[in-house]
Amino acid sequence: VVIRPGESIPVDGIIIEGSTSVDESAITGESIPVQKDKGDKLIGATINKNGSVKIKASEVGEDTAISRIIALVEEASSSKAPIAKMADKVAGVFVPVVMGIALVTFIVWLVLGYDFSFALNRAIAVLVISCPCSLGLATPVAIMVGTGKGAENGILIKSADALETTHSIDTVVLDKTGTVTKGKPVVTDIIGFDIDDNEFLKLAASVESASEHPLAEAIVEKAKEENLTFSSPENFTAQSGRGIRADIDGKKIVAGNEQAIREAVGNNSGFDSVFDKGNELASQGKTPMYFMADDKLIGIIAVADTIKDDSKEAIEALKARDIDVVLLTGDHKNTATAIAKQAGINKVIAEVLPTDKEEHVRKLMEAGHKVAMVGDGINDSPALARADVGIAIGAGTDVAIESADIVLMHSSLKDVATAIDLSKAVIRNIKQNLFWAFFYNSVGIPLAAGVFYLSLGWKLSPMFGAAAMGMSSVCVVSNALRLRGFKPKNIKNNKSGNDEIVLIENNEKKKEGKTMTTVINVNGMMCGHCKATVEKVTKAVEGVSNSIVNLDEKNVTIEYAEGTDLEKVKKAITDAGYEVV
Template identity: 60%
Template sequence: METKSYPIEGMTCASCAATVEKTAQKLAGVTDASVNLASEKLNIKVEEGAFDPEELERQIDATGYKMVMPQYVTKTFDVEGMTCASCSSTVEKTAAKLNGMEKASVNLASEKMSVTYNPLVLSVRDISDAVSGSGYKAIPQEEEQVEMTGPDEAEKLSKEEMYKKRTILSAAFTIPLLIISMGPMVGLELPSVIDHMQNPGNHALLQLALTLPVVWTGKTYFEQGFKTLSKGHPNMNSLIALGTSAAFIYSLAATYAILFNNADLAMMLYYETSAVILAFHTLGKYLEERSKGRMSEAIQKLMDLAPKTARIIHDGQEEEVAIEEVSPGDVIRVRPGEKMPVDGIIVKGRTAVDESMLTGESMPIAKETGDPIIGASMNKNGSIDYRATKVGKDTTLSQIIKLVEEAQGSKAPIAKLADIITGYFVPIVMGLALVSGLVWLIAGQSFLFALTILISVLVIACPCALGLATPTAIMVGTGKGAEHGVLIKSGDALETIHNVDTIVFDKTGTLTEGKPVVTDIVVREQSSFEKATLLQMAASAEKGSEHPLGEAIVKQAEQDKLTFTDVSHFEAIPGQGLLAEVGTATLYFGNKKLMTEQGFSVAELESKANQLADEGKTPMYLAINDTVEGIIAVADTLKENSVETIEALHKQGIEIAMITGDNTRTANAVARQAGIDRVLSDVLPEDKANEVKKLQQEGKKVAMVGDGINDAPALAQADIGIAIGSGTDVAVESADVVLMRSDIKEVLTAIELSKDTLKNIKQNLFWAFAYNVVGIPIAMGGLYLLGGPLLNPAFAAAAMSFSSVSVLLNALRLKNFKPTLAETVSDK
């Protein structure tokens, strides 16, 4: 299964989005399709080999819209190592097979390869690596030719500028048109040459002359509106085109009649209605584009973080290269005040690094040899050399951008009702306009009255507001989350977080520091071993262990400067401990269960072990040659904000559970310190997901917070999986939310952001539905029936434009979001 994204041109409302979505879903090879009206993108999941993008392009074009194929880049590589036609064929096939590669051709004589590829999917480094994997070397040449076939930020800006110019031009002709047509009604005297009483012909012709430039400015609405109408998929532009055309054609006929001595029609022209509708619609589109630009600021800010070049150390010399040419293993030098080009590990020097734009961490972090570097972070005060580990699309920054883009393109379940309604909205509105006009005509009203009703109904209806209500809020919400170091992967997750009533925290590394220390060494009475000997033997067995408890024991032995003994045999016993041959001794080291299963008595030390466990420490028994000789206890301290965060979550009405492999006594001791409601202890790594499932079977909405590789199944099982960003890649992949900072207080930020975003979506949907539910009956003559005025189509057009803009402006209020709950924790 592969996910693809294509920009769609010509969509103006939710009805357009629904049409494109349905068209894509019908195509062979497409398993799922969704359209984001705010970002104007079609996102599809396809079966490899069964999907034809050109056929999709044709089908979408047939519905009246345009699918923009990806922006392709053409680049030339020098290829080293080719000696025959078989070599060039191998290189060509290797490159051609890459996902995102449009065309690849290799010239053996010139030893060059020319490729055309989608840079959103492939990077220069990907192509070089693939060729290297086939046994050759591809070196990118400096010049590159870009074929612009897709919208970028410049195009978005030009779209905004285009609507701005059209708005100004429309206003320049519409304002004098309004003065001429409406002025006499409010007592304004016009020059006799254009007065409707003295020269009705000139009066009509001048209005026609002023209307034509406005109609020409809005010609795309007619082209696209009538095209989609003829294809059977009417949209917002169809309503605008029908309404303004009806007013314009009627006025044109009336002008013809005026010129042939029917002067009574001079004050019954509707030219200003056509012009005002088009002008307001253009103004609305300009404000929409302006607002959409502000919504994508989060992505643009992230993209702007990355430097364009890197200074690599080659044969002891500094060499400045393009960021695309940096390879894993390259040593990069970064001076104070410069940005880190890619991810890596420091090999020389020390500094303080500002990671605030990526993680939200406000204070610079001290870094020295061996510490990780995140690409695009700012080097503050020291010169360092570091070895690149991740480049191109694998860097942390690229992954963040990808996550945010995918989230902004996703849909929330709350949008389903709006999607269903918009599929039928425009045809229903057209039917209502026609029926209401005919009913008023049959009821004895004039043709002009019925025409006013028909135009008003067509123009006031606004499927745009319905279509923009959810995606706009999701775009701003996910972008704001990224700004605060909370990466929410989908609209579904964003909506679900606030419904969580139980949060399960993994203990080690999530609630606690994950850096346990040895606290007690207990030797049984009558033992011939000393404390140092027990520590030395246990540390020898644990040497090389990746388990946090084992690392703590080894670290303590190193601090005590003990000598390690060779281990001839080692066997890990999952969930219990280990067996090792240390020197000439056979050693079992682990929990009570391990001792019991091996038939060893722990009676002499059990009360001490219980006492240590009650203090929140983890006691581990050490048996040497079939006799339990002592206990080594290790404790892992709670993170600084754990207690305050749990207290804040309790105030939100959320039950807190802790899951751990520790014994019940130790787990309960930690739970008492932290204020945990429910303890799930003695849980083996593979059983964590089952424990989450049990909670769900109780009817609870469960979030799981963890950072380790053995948390991944539980994160996937939970209704919401929240991964600590410093955890393993597997855990991050399984999660719905990623906290870039290793601080669990950001769980509060995720919940608060979810609540605020969902509240905003509900406000948008309420306004969009309420506007249409109230506005359309008024346009149909509802107020007139009750003795009120008849709605002027010009006011209907203004209301229609305002409804879309108001939804966008409301969504933009989310840009003011501040994580007040998390800030309360940090202030304590």
């Protein structure tokens, strides 16, 4: 199958000719296009961005990834059980029970020697004062007002079940791309070397203006925001995965990733400190791009998918309500951890496929949690359908919106907390309505039956009984209408924002635990070879998941599992010929 730029990939397959970059955000959630070369696997329903490739189909029809996602959605949706409503059950037996009480009342008064008229009045009073209406109205009116109020605030609630269930949510699972983040790459860092930042950005935008890569679009967009005028590139050439070249105002510009620049300059160790800076940016979840002018490195531009303006505030609001927040994403763990740190999320599950998302949500539910899943893409659909409450971002895909129970039309995470507050207000209102309905009937029926007549002389005329019955319904409806005064709350989290991030490994064989971080100062590291050696020996220590050397600051950052012996890490560094300070 030949796939041209801009086309959707029709089946799962393997590239046998050509290379390209692919937008896999619909499946994996990764907003940055992924480079694909010969031998790499492509997933159906993803978008080919800027290269023509020939693929050999490996899975078709029901065996493709997108078909398996659809099957999971259907299975999860059909497995949901409706919430049993106590009011409906009571109302179903209320009428025959009341008729029985009225008949017993009539017979008892006749047996006690009272005349037919007196006994009949007591029986009729029982019938007219009893109020199945108040019981029947208690739930639906509150739900009707609640869903209407939700719509006013841009929260579309698809069913009464969803509105009722939302109040008990104790865990909110968030997708990253398009949910916590904006879903579009933007320039985050501009680092020029012996060149003015605006001049550097102008050169970078000039060469990238001829490229179709999404990262290039981010750089050009940044230059436009800064009102910079850039030149048209000449002799432009692009090699997929190997960067681009062009002549700009007489300068030969080369732009690309670390691999492309290393190929351009050869094994020049003088650039190691620059690449270290790029790796530092990459560890923060950013994508660094390097630029050369006339064989001289002039700077780095980092691009990333940044968090939405209100994401941090929304997550703080959820924490203030004692709700656990989990970031669940297909992105690399470094990117996921960086975004989690910015947003204030303490639990991260990264590098997961759509089927894994559904599985992680199911595990949380099996552990006794009431789970809400918030997402916007096709890849989130199985998890949205599986969760106790699926919440879709309004700007998301039709598949996600169809799978969800609640849709946030403003695409704001702050509305998740509002939806939970609204559900709690509705449930509280329903309980109040049911209490007063039961209280009214438990007092009114004995009074109408004449239970207090012999001892206190109290009896109730059927006319007043009918009036009381009407008033009970009015009271229930009036109480439900109080929900129209509901307003979103702005509850701030007073807890410390310096909590550790727990990276939950996406592997059943690994134990879930805290990922700790420490920085060790090391003397004797001078070059890229030293950097590679220290990173290699430290990663070999049991419990160490990652290590990043900073040659400029002469230190190494160690990421390790809780309980790891750091003395072994220091010994490994010393044994390699370096001094631990």
